[in-house]
Amino acid sequence: MNFLEELEQLRLKTPRIHNINIGSENSDYCTHSDKNKNCYLLFAANFNEDCLYGGIVLNSRDCMDINYCEYSELCYDCLDIDHCYNCMTSQDLKNCSDCKFCYDCVGCQNCFGCVGLRQKQYHFFNEPLSKEEYEKRIAAYDFKNRETWKQIFPPFIDLMKKIPRRAAHLTQSENCTGEFVIRSKNCFACFDAHESQDCFYLQDVWRTKDSADLTFSDGTELCYECFSLGLGCYNCNFCNFIRGCSDCEYCELCFNCKHCFGCVGLQSKEFYILNQPYSREDYFKKVAEIKAQMRAEGAYGKHLPTTYKYEDTAAVYWK
Numbered sequence: 452m453n454f455l456e457e458l459e460q461l462r463l464k465t466p467r468i469h470n471i472n473i474g475s476e477n478s479d480y481c482t483h484s485d486k487n488k489n490c491y492l493l494f495a496a497n498f499n500e501d502c503l504y505g506g507i508v509l510n511s512r513d514c515m516d517i518n519y520c521e522y523s524e525l526c527y528d529c530l531d532i533d534h535c536y537n538c539m540t541s542q543d544l545k546n547c548s549d550c551k552f553c554y555d556c557v558g559c560q561n562c563f564g565c566v567g568l569r570q571k572q573y574h575f576f577n578e579p580l581s582k583e584e585y586e587k588r589i590a591a592y593d594f595k596n597r598e599t600w601k602q603i604f605p606p607f608i609d610l611m612k613k614i615p616r617r618a619a620h621l622t623q624s625e626n627c628t629g630e631f632v633i634r635s636k637n638c639f640a641c642f643d644a645h646e647s648q649d650c651f652y653l654q655d656v657w658r659t660k661d662s663a664d665l666t667f668s669d670g671t672e673l674c675y676e677c678f679s680l681g682l683g684c685y686n687c688n689f690c691n692f693i694r695g696c697s698d699c700e701y702c703e704l705c706f707n708c709k710h711c712f713g714c715v716g717l718q719s720k721e722f723y724i725l726n727q728p729y730s731r732e733d734y735f736k737k738v739a740e741i742k743a744q745m746r747a748e749g750a751y752g753k754h755l756p757t758t759y760k761y762e763d764t765a766a767v768y769w770k
Contacts, residue, residue, distance in 0.1 A: 453745075454713060454745060454750075455745075455750055455756075457725055458715075458725065459758060461713070461725055462703060463758055465704075465716045466716065467704060468716075471483050471484070471679070471692055471704075472484050472485075473486070473682065473706070474682075475487040476488045478490040478491070481493040481494070483495045483496075483667065483679060484497060485498070485669070486498045486682075487499045489501045490502045491503040491504070492505075493508055495508075495655065495667055496508040496509065497509050497657075497669055498510045499511050500512045500513075501513045502514045502515065504516045504517075505517040505518060505520060507519045507520070508520045509522070509657060509669070511524065511526075512525075513525045514529075515527050516528045516529075517530070518530045519643065520533075520535075521533050521534075521645065521657075522534045523535040523536065524536050524537070525537045526538045526539070527540070528540045528541075529542065529544070530542045530543070531544075531620075531631065532544045532545075532547075533545045533546070533622075533633060534546045535548065536548040537549050539551045539552070539594075541554065541556075542555075543555045543556075543620070545557045545558070545622060547560065547562070548560050549561045549562075550562045550563070550565070551563050551564075551589075552564045552565075552604075553565045553566070554611055555614070555616065555617070556568045556569070557569050558570040558571075560572045560573075561573050561574075561585060563585070563588070563589055564603065564606065564607045564610065565577050566607075566613075567615070573585040575588055575589075576607070576610055577614075619632075620632070620633075624636065625637070627644075628640055628641070629641040629642045629644065630643070631643045632644045632645075633645045633646070634646045635647045635648060635650075637649045637650075639651035642654045642655075643656070644659070645657045647660065648660045649661045650663060650665075651663050653665050653668070655667050655668075656668040656669070657670070658671075659671050659672070659674075660673075661673050662674045662675065664676045664677075664754075665678070665680070666678050666679070667679040667680070667681075668684075669681035670682060671683070671684040671685070671687075672684075672686075673685055673686040674686065674690075675688045676688055676754045677693070678691045678692070679691060679692045679693075680692075680693045680694065680696075681694055683695050683697075686698050688700045689752075689754055689755055690702045690703065690705070690755070691703045691704070691755055693706070694707070695707040696708045696709070696711070697709050697710075698710045700712050700713070701755060702714045702715070702717075703715045703716075704716045705718070705720075706718045707719045708721065709721045709722075710722050710731075710734060711723045711724075712724045712725075712734075712738050712741065713725045714726050722734040724737055724741070
């Protein structure tokens with residue numbers, strides 16, 4: 452039995468935690484989440500407070516029904532917002548406040564039904580108004596009434612069709628390619644990458660450096676071919692669902708571990724191989740032997756294969 456076969460057996464027999472929710476307070480029903488407080492039904496969310504019903508939410512407060520939301524407060528029913536305050540039913544906003552039914556606006560305040568505006572205030576469906584006239588028109592809407600929403604959307608969607616759109620959203624970034632790359636530098640083919648540097652082939656990452664082929668990463672460095680890692684992971688390869696680990700390879704569901712190879716479900720361990728402890732000297736010797744054998748077999752360097760049947764995974768939805 453080779454190493455990957457032994458690892459598969461270990462993965463199948465090791466009990467798994469029901470949820471990944473690290474260092475959170477009163478946020479029991481969040482998943483793939485770290486360091487949240489008073490949050491409910493968030494997915495892939497870190498460092499939030501008093502938020503509920505959202506996915507990919509970071510560093511936000513008092514928000515609800517949001518996706519891809521960061522550094523925002525008092526926002527509702529929004530998608531792709533960054534540093535926003537008191538915004539509602541909007542998409543792709545940056546540094547906006549008190550905006551409703553807006554799309555692709557930057558640095559705007561008190562705008563309604565607007566598209567593609569920059570540094571504007573008191574605009575109504577892209578029409579500039581006085582403060583008094585703007586407030587009068589907004590007051591005419593009863594947002595608790597569904598019929599009101601039905602009246603707003605047709606002219607708003609028509610306006611969206613008329614305003615030119617950017618080919619890519621690269622915001623405050625240098626030498627980057629991809630889409631929705633924000634405050635990053637030297638990132639190639641990265642998608643939804645935020646505050647990252649010197650990376651390529653990433654998806655949904657924050658504060659990540661010198662890494663490649665990652666999905667769902669926050670605060671990691673020198674990592675390769677991993678899924679769902681954060682809280683300071685360093686120099687980890689071919690791992691799934693790890694937090695606070697360093698110098699680990701082929702590990703899964705490990706937390707605050709160092710120098711582990713092929714381990715599953717460990718916490719605060721060092722110099723382990725297939726969940727067995729080794730001395731420092733024996734660890735490096737054994738890992739070198741395993742890697743040499745894997746390279747001879749052409750197995751080293753590939754992402755951990757799934758232990759689930761194809762029909763039991765989300766892949767069936769992406770045919």
